[in-house]
Amino acid sequence: MNHQPFELWLLEPDDLEPEQRQELEDHLKNCSVCRQTQSGINRLNAMITQIEPATPAPGFTARFQASLEMRRKKQHQKQVRRALLVLGSMLMLISLVIFGSLLLTGSFVKTLGLLIGTIANIPLQIEGFRYIFYFWTTNLPDSIQVLLSFTISSWVFLLLIPWILTFVRFNQQGVEVK
């Protein structure tokens, strides 16, 4: 026997027209399957209205507040780890690109030699730079020296302060996505 639309009507009896209601009653007299469905629906409705919503154990909000600090810390640690990983990967990638391009343009021995030579020359280059700086600063007039040191230190401060602030904020609060 076809149980449609009677099954649907059993689910929404309040929406039925009087004729539909009569038709449903007639069908129920002859159909045991729909009577069983009706009995199940009635029992389900009774169960749903009788059962109260499940409630959490007392102190749910306090537990959430207590876990908040811990979760925040974990999130910040995760962000710092991710940032370090990205930074490290970028450095690795840049190094690989430089090393790879050096390898492609010359032989491995030459590249290695160039690398060792560059590293070994660093102290000499620093010494040379120090000499040039000393030469210029001693030969410049006092007023220019003061102006130059003021300009350089201002730039250093201007760049350093936001960098430090960003670093501190990143460590303490993490990165917030807005």
Add this chain to the structure above:
Amino acid sequence: MSPSESEWLVNAQKGDDEAFANLVNQYQTPVYNLCYRLLGNPQEAEDAAQETFWRAYQAIRRYDRDRPFATWLLSIAAHYCIDQQRKRRLPTMEIEDWMEEIVPDNFPSPEKMVGQNQQNEVLQRLLKKLNPQDRAVLVMRYWSEFSEEEIGRTLKMSPSAVKSRLHRARLKLATLIHAEQIGTEERIQDESPAF
């Protein structure tokens, strides 16, 4: 939405933890109830409800105040619970439930069928036999009293899909309840001293 609630929302979006705690207090029961009905275990429901509020806390700045907060919050809870169930990669019916179906002796006794706790147990066991999406639709309709449109917005489906899922879920539960009743009656007859 009450005036104090909209105030809490505004303050929570500005980063006020106390205001957010008030929202947690206000919505703990609907969120926990949804998680409990979807996951079927008090401890898992507690963890899921806590995770829901943490996710809401992280995303509160992105919350659009023109949308009902309950819909937004329960949407987070429902998606989290449905994902959890998918991750388990296990059938929604647990071994004990299979056993209950196989072994007729495990049908609840008539005494057990009486009282709210027992009814709760029965309904919870039968809910597990529905698929997670159908279960979510049913719980939102009857316990959270959401309209079909609200459920659709929450679970990202059309109102007609919600309606059809709701019908399917109710019919399946009705059939299961009837089968359980028959089983119980047969058990009573089998245990009768006359036999």
